[in-house]
Amino acid sequence: MAQMADNIAAGGAMGEDAVQPYGMHVSSRYLDLTKRKLELTRLPRELQLPEKRRWDYGTPKAVLEPLIDFWLEQYDWRTQESLFNNALPQFRTTVHLALTEAEDVVHTSDATPTQATFSELNSPQQINSPTTPSHPALATPTAIDSSSSSTHPPLRVHFVHKRSTHRNAIPLLFCHSWPSSFVEPYKIIDALTDPVSLPSYGTGAQQAFHVVVPSIPGFGFSDASPVEGFGLRETANAFHEVMARLGYAESGYVVCGSGWGFAVCRALAIYHPQHCLAIHTTNPSLVAPTAKKSPMAWLKYHVARVTKARISFLSFGYIPSDFARPKASKAKPQQDLRMLGDRFDSSEATLASQYSQRPQTVSYSLCDSPAGLLSCVLDAVHSRSSSTPQSSQQRSPFLSPAELVRNDDVEMQIQEMPRPEIPMSPRESETNGSDYTWTPTEILSWTMMQWLPGPEAGLRWLKQATLDSALDHPSFWQYCPVPLGISHFRRRGGTDEDSPLMWATSSHKLEWVKRHRRSARWPAWETPDLLVLDLRECFGGMAERGLVRLRKEEGE
Numbered sequence: 001m002a003q004m005a006d007n008i009a010a011g012g013a014m015g016e017d018a019v020q021p022y023g024m025h026v027s028s029r030y031l032d033l034t035k036r037k038l039e040l041t042r043l044p045r046e047l048q049l050p051e052k053r054r055w056d057y058g059t060p061k062a063v064l065e066p067l068i069d070f071w072l073e074q075y076d077w078r079t080q081e082s083l084f085n086n087a088l089p090q091f092r093t094t095v096h097l098a099l100t101e102a103e104d105v106v107h108t109s110d111a112t113p114t115q116a117t118f119s120e121l122n123s124p125q126q127i128n129s130p131t132t133p134s135h136p137a138l139a140t141p142t143a144i145d146s147s148s149s150s151t152h153p154p155l156r157v158h159f160v161h162k163r164s165t166h167r168n169a170i171p172l173l174f175c176h177s178w179p180s181s182f183v184e185p186y187k188i189i190d191a192l193t194d195p196v197s198l199p200s201y202g203t204g205a206q207q208a209f210h211v212v213v214p215s216i217p218g219f220g221f222s223d224a225s226p227v228e229g230f231g232l233r234e235t236a237n238a239f240h241e242v243m244a245r246l247g248y249a250e251s252g253y254v255v256c257g258s259g260w261g262f263a264v265c266r267a268l269a270i271y272h273p274q275h276c277l278a279i280h281t282t283n284p285s286l287v288a289p290t291a292k293k294s295p296m297a298w299l300k301y302h303v304a305r306v307t308k309a310r311i312s313f314l315s316f317g318y319i320p321s322d323f324a325r326p327k328a329s330k331a332k333p334q335q336d337l338r339m340l341g342d343r344f345d346s347s348e349a350t351l352a353s354q355y356s357q358r359p360q361t362v363s364y365s366l367c368d369s370p371a372g373l374l375s376c377v378l379d380a381v382h383s384r385s386s387s388t389p390q391s392s393q394q395r396s397p398f399l400s401p402a403e404l405v406r407n408d409d410v411e412m413q414i415q416e417m418p419r420p421e422i423p424m425s426p427r428e429s430e431t432n433g434s435d436y437t438w439t440p441t442e443i444l445s446w447t448m449m450q451w452l453p454g455p456e457a458g459l460r461w462l463k464q465a466t467l468d469s470a471l472d473h474p475s476f477w478q479y480c481p482v483p484l485g486i487s488h489f490r491r492r493g494g495t496d497e498d499s500p501l502m503w504a505t506s507s508h509k510l511e512w513v514k515r516h517r518r519s520a521r522w523p524a525w526e527t528p529d530l531l532v533l534d535l536r537e538c539f540g541g542m543a544e545r546g547l548v549r550l551r552k553e554e555g556e
Helices: 002-009 030-039 061-072 077-087 188-192 234-247 260-271 295-307 324-331 333-343 348-355 359-366 370-381 426-432 442-451 454-469 500-508 528-543 551-555
Strands: 021-024 090-093 155-160 171-173 210-215 252-258 278-284 481-491 509-519
Touching: 030 061, 030 370, 061 295, 061 370, 061 442, 077 442, 077 454, 090 234, 155 188, 155 234, 171 234, 171 528, 188 210, 188 528, 210 234, 234 260, 234 454, 252 260, 260 278, 260 454, 260 481, 278 509, 278 528, 333 442, 348 359, 348 454, 370 442, 481 500, 481 528, 500 509, 509 528
Parallel strands: 171 210, 171 252, 252 278, 278 481, 481 509
Antiparallel strands: 021 090, 090 155, 155 210
């Protein structure tokens, strides 16, 4: 049914532009190569630090080493590959983009679209030849003459598409972040497309969605762009083309994403405001309002700051904890983003900046070392602020030791990863829920989604995305009238140290906010039950208030 719906929605596209079903199948030779590289891993020496400071220099050896052993001895990619293929209906289509003025026509040596061709790696010479790059994503250079062309070379974009059977379903474009991939919404996609009846959950609780999850070009199984300067705007254009190919652009769609996914969402709202109807994000990094760009938002912020948000009619949506952090209140607006990035050594912003400053240099090591790439993913996923005491067996504050300890228990990784069960009430989920515990299988599956295509294109994208979202960018931080909803989750250990949510009013039309007591870094994975309810309430409520109105409804 999904395949038929996609073919119809493709608008009669033929040939390479048609929407084609896709399934992951990694070459056995490439899996064997990965195993050999893991066996040859040489781990560096490290300092002996106190328990509280063990992550100060990066991923500790005591966390990484048992995961490498688990990868070699127990992890089964074929099982995970089958789970993702069965749960996430995947497709690919070719998009044609126009070059923007900011793009320089400089092509990389891996211009041939070779992402997602791991099952095609049939020649032993491609693995063993000393003159051939060992990574399958690094293909033979192909010359592209673009001196007289204003169009971007065609890109095959990989995406997940699951339609809802509900008549009132809203098209939802989910933008993944880094270092995640299209598997990020694995635990929420069913609940979004087929909501259960929850009359006591309030406005929009039964809202359904047609879910689309594209892979950013260079991530997952989407082709990497061979053009320098491919960043947020170009990604937004590619995603919009996918939505148009599926027939959703004409009616309009909503978008959601966190971290770098939110940056893509914002680019969609800025460059495609006629089609992007609303945005939802979680724990965004925001810029403080300035008197020049947003005088009213600036005035409200400073009034609330003077009163410390303790006078309700002068709080303007701020809360006292927004002003309990000296850095948030004393930092100059120009320092806000830097301050937010520096506050958490393991934050997405800081790590992305470190890895993307010199992407080609870093790629030589990460493309050749699955253990090195695993350490990067661990560093991005973990949280140093966990307050849970560690046992002698538990090596990490966020990893379950069960799989690592029970070496003879293979069933744990063969079982399907848990899907969210909607709790009895939101209050029960908030009060009884605990910090999410990642399993080694989950961490390795996320790492595999970076290892398979190779991280080099993703790092180049991060470099450009960082430039595209800089404070001095001419358009990225301009005011955007597209409605915005924000879900806020606490940091591990009960900390709450993000930028004030009301800062969003300086660059967005803020329409919905919910603050949670639960902690989450990746809500779609760590607190899927709450995120599903938030998406329904946010977009369903906006639809009932007329803020989100699909254009097809106007003629009904």
